[in-house]
Amino acid sequence: MSKQSDQPKHGLRILLIILAALFSGAVLWCVLQFLSARIGNNFWSELIEKNGFWTLLALIISSPVAFFIWLFRDQNTIKQLESQRKDVNLKEFHKIAEWVSGLHLVEDKITKKTKESPRKLINKTVSLETENIQEYGQAGNQRHLPSHSREDGAVGLQVAAVYMLKPFFCGEHGDGFRRPALNLLTAAWLALFKQVEGKENQDEELEHVRNSPLAIALTEVLLAEGGKHLRCHKEVFSNLYLSYINLHLLGLSKEVLELFKETDCTGIQLQGAKLQRVELQEIKLTKANLQGANLQGANLTEANLYKVNLQDANLEGAELQEVNLQESNLYKADLLGANLQGANLTEANLEEAELFGATLQKATLSKTKLQKSNLEETDLQNANLSQAKLEKAYLRSAHLQKASLLLANLQEADLQEADLEEADLRFANLQEANLQEANFKGVKLGKTNLKGANLQDIKALELEISKLNDITWTGALLMQQTVENIENKTTLTNIDWIIIPESLKEILDCHSTKKVEFQFKKISSDESVQHILGFKSELPIEKKEIRIKLLAHLQELNSNWTIKIITIQKLNPDWTIETTIINDSF
Template sequence: MWGSAGTDMSWKKARRYHSPAYWVDRLFSWRNPRLFRLRIWLRIRWLRFRVWLKEPKGTEVRQHVKRPLALALLGPAIPALTIFVLWIFLPEQVAGVGRAFDRLLTGPDAPALQWREAAQLLLLLVGLPSAFMLWWFRDIHVNRTLENQRKDVNLKEFQEIQARAAGALDDKLPQRARETMQIAAVHQLSGFLAGEYGASFQRPAWELLRANLIASSERIGTRHIADQIAAWHRNEGSLSGTPAQDLRASVQEALHNLNDDRVGDAERALIHDAWPRIFTKTRRLSQTCFDRIVLPRGALLASRDLSRCSFIGANLRRAHLEGADLGWAHLEGANLAWAHLKSADLYEAHLEGADLGWAHLEVANLCGAHLEGANLRRAHLEGANLAWAHLEGADLGWAHLEGANLIGAHLEGANLRRAHLEGAYFDANTALGKGWDRLDDWQRIAVWQKWTDAGAIMVNADGHPLPIG
């Protein structure tokens, strides 16, 4: 019986090692940092390639290649069409001309092709494409000259739109009319952001939109939520009596009670529609206010510098943020469910009350991050750096914490039901339960023992495993 069981175990183990999924996990999972970064890099490039396929491409080439291409096609098409029409109505005459022409070229009395005729034929074959290219470049030059002449008109139009989008309107107009005109001007900025009126207008349009977003956040009151949470950390203010586990509900209620702002809604709708042209590598994005924006599913923000940005109450569900820099960012109450944050930098980011359920945070840097009351249910935190992170009242039920760094982390009141702690390491500074400061040494040793039984590893100051007791 024991031999049969051993054989079954050996067979299952061998089948596991021969499974492609096993080797993919060993080679490309968080356990292999170099290949894991390569996998993320390839994934980002593939996603950007898909975005590139959906964008209009080669507009300038198509604009200037039409006439030379039409001439190149019509040149042989007109004689061919003439011969075809004559062959329909005069087939015998056309056939006779063809036979005579064939005898002239291939017969014994056919004249030899002299070097002068050969040079003329070669010059004709080479000269026509060269003439087409010269025509093409001349067409591009003429169009650019006309574009430069239109810049003055575009500049005047942009100045008018800029003034209306900034709210510089006649005070004699009714408030509703001024808002309507401002909203229309905000939507007109889309063309300038896309470069339809020239690349020189893209940065001014973006800086104007950035300034408007800051003003909108002050009008709707999202900055007040950040101030309330900061006061909660100092044990004062309207949220002072809220326990950490109820912080998410309090933040969602505060977001629900924000002020209405029609102009701000138009600005956020513009970001929703123009996100591929906004979240680019060449655009300055850090310290931008994106409060309450809603991005489409699968929006690609990977490897972007979003440090110190504000995404309070934003909907970033299923967004791709692999390798993004979100250090010191404000994401209070944000929806990051199913978001891809592998290798992202969230150093000391504010994620109080955020929804990170099922999010992918493998090898992410969450050192010192504020995750009080956050939903991390079933989140993937394998190999993540959670040193000194604030997880008071967070929901980590069924979360994957294999190999995570929990040194000095604050887990008072956190829900760790059925969390995967295999290989996670902690130290004596890690607060592993509610009222941790009030526990004596024996009570702490009992909790440490439970963690090690679950597969976690206790380490000393040098990072070496430390025996319990």
């Protein structure tokens, strides 16, 4: 029992003694008054003459002195007992610390010897010999009962010692042991996982170590009672190493999911940790390392994740509203269906990230790296994507209404069926981008680079006449009707686009599994672009005469270009692409 639990009892004991003394004095006074009334006026004079009166009076007067003497002796005795108990606990703690640190584990004995060469004076060399000696005992033949080896027993003792450390960590032996116990546990965790990091089969080794008895014991002790004892040391959360920890280990309280809520965890190392559905609202994770961590369904609303490392992390379905992810590393992170509404992702790295169906309304993605990322069906309404790097990004059916893509790089991006209504694409680079069936209603296109872009079947191309000559149309693919609408508005000087005749409209199908790759080369220069057009599956494009007719139709309206069919691509039922190389020209 701790000193804190003894203090209330000690105070109650003092109160009871004082009350008893007052009660005894009151009873004595009442008795004396009663006797005085019955005997008469001579009572007090007769009482004083008796020897017993003075004895009683001396006892009454000396009782407070006796009480305080007892009190001081009692306190001294308690301190002595606590000191003795602390000495015992300290010795026990030291022994447990040795077992937890692995001081008793059986290890190989390595001896290094330095041997001088006999020709030292000639070539000045010294040889170093290393000798590896294994020292172990062998069970005698008299053992009748099977048992484990000494080495296995040493490991078992280490696991048992971790559990023996729990009372010290929880403060059952006094608060003085809490912090040393925490340091021992975290040091053991660090030593356990650092020896595996960097190996060739790291993932398999880490999973094996995570499920080992020692790792489970350390997790159960560190997160005992919902992690409330670990939360007593919030000052150590910064730079704490708890990588690969599993907050969903069987037997842990659900309260452990709120372990880091509203805390300062700057620089904490939680790479590879299992943190599904964890509550991290308003947490400060600046410069933390969460590489490969599983944060599926986690709540990170209004969290500060400035410069955090979330490479390869799983954030599927996570709540990230109003979160600060400036300059963070989210390379190849999984943000499938995540809610990033109003999030700040300025200069963050989201290359090859999975953002299918994610919500990024009003998010700030200025200068963000999104190359080769999957943004299919992503909600980017009113988002700020100015100067964003979206080369080869997949933005099919993305919602980009009123989004700012000023100076954004969308080279070779796939924007098929994307909704770009009232989006700002001024000074944007859409070179060789796929904009088939995209909604261009109210789009701002001043100084936009549409070189080699596929603008087939774009919807509501309403452009300002004054901006048409500012657009780079070289190699841009447009339907004949769209070109006629533009030419009816104004006379352009930069009309080096590629026109698809209306006669081919009935056989074109951008969703078809049958694709044909065309090469268009300008006659006046060596400049060339490639475009892929989808045709209806019933069209026998494999026949050369059909391909020649297609080339003839295209060549009719594009006299400034020489046209060639390069390949035919067909998507098989098993999702493999069959490519046939063709070199047809008209």
